[in-house]
Amino acid sequence: MDYKEFCEHIKDEIKGFLPEQYAAYDTQLHTVSKPNVGEQVGLTFVPPISGTPAPVIYLEPYYDAYLNRGMSVGRLITQIADTAVKGIERGRSGVGGMLGLVPDMADWNKVKDKVTVRVIGVSRNTELLKEIPCRLFGDIALIYQVSVKAPDDTLMTVRITNNLMEQYGILEPQLYDTAMENSQRLQKVTCRPMGEVIGDLLGPMDDPIIDEAPAKLYVLSNETLQFGAAALFYPGVIEKIGNSIPEGFYILPSSIHEVLILPKNQGEKAMLENMVQEINETQVAPDEVLSDFVSEYDARTRTMEWGRDPNLTLPEQLKDKTPDRTPMLPKDVIL
Structure with a gap:
């Protein structure tokens, strides 16, 4: 069956796999535009009581399992039902979705x-x-x-x-x-050598691989390591890094969660972009890819050449969204 038929079939059959106490929940399909992957179909479990968080399960991964991994529709519906029940129970216990945590989203x-x-x-x-x-x-x-x-x-x-x-x-x-x-205030910036970050992730090792990490490669993120690539634009961060790396540096867009900082004398831009593109294609989750293009900071002139797709023409609605320059911001940022 094609994707549309798959989604409709799941919506129609899923209630038969839910425990009896959740029989009053309605099931609906809707589409959401997600970064990098475009529109995705979400199966929403609408509760009978208004204001209770409604679990949403995106069906693309399940269709991929059906199409490319040979999993039966019945087994997938069972998995989706189990996930839905966990989501419903989270909502009933007050650990539910954003609606339960911030009911006045438009205020x-x-x-x-x-x-x-x-x-x-x-x-x-x-x-x-x-x-x-x-x-x-x-x-x-x-x-x-x-x-x-x-x-x-x-x-x-x-x-x-x-x-x-x-x-x-x-x-x-x-x-x-x-x-x-x-x-x-909530997601403080961090900038640490790659070896330290890998060491924290893997813990003590008899034969640590962190020695293989380039000595002057730094990971810029935030303390939570969630959506941390945005820390690049925090007040004074670029200028602070520029002061510490007088030869200038490259910014490698590792993912939406972090970027990598490499002094310019440690690599060539074309080679680095090829590496970033290969990693994005093979090692980064599609919805976490940031960019294929490397940016270059000139510490002498304090200017940034932002990496971009030379073949991309911006739609008219976006042409006024480009600031004239990176904001010059306070100097008291702590890295």
Whole structure:
């Protein structure tokens, strides 16, 4: 069966796999535009009681398992039902979705201290970027989201669209200022040698591989390592790194969670871009890819040449989203 038939079949059959106590839940299909991967179909379990969080399960991975890994539809429905039950139970216990944590999503006064920045790629997301407030830096777009930690420490986010910003009654500069202030408070910047980061992830080893990491390769992110590539745009970060690397540096867009900083005398831009593109294709989850293009900072002139797709023509709606320069920001940032 094709993808549309698969989704409709799952929606129609799934209730027969749910425990009896959840028989009153309705099932609906809807599409959501997600960075890098475009529109995805979500199966929503709508509760009978208004205001209770409704679990949403995206069906693309299950269709891939059906199409390419030979898994039966019955087995997949069982898996989806199990996932749905866990989501429903989380909602009933107060650990549910964003609706349960922030019921007044359209009220600026209720969400303004939860708004943060994140980044996505430009060339992969031109259609999506038309619908959301953003600033473009070459192939990297700075966008905004409402971020909330659930009681179990799960980070939940809702992307801010142009329509939502209009409901807030504010303009993009105010959204930018608020989100940047919150991000620095809630998701503090970190910049550490690659070897240290790998060592923290893997723990003590008899034959550590961290010795293989380039001595002057740094990982720039935030303390949570979630959406940390946006820390590149925190006040003073670029200038602070430039002061520490007088020969200038390259920015390698590792993922939406971090970027890598490499002094210019440690590599060639063309070779680095080839490496980034290969890693994006083989080792980074599709929805976490940031960009294929390397940026270059000249410490002498304090200017950035942002990596971009030379063949991309921006839609008219995005041509005024490019700042004239990287904002010059306070110097008291701590790395």
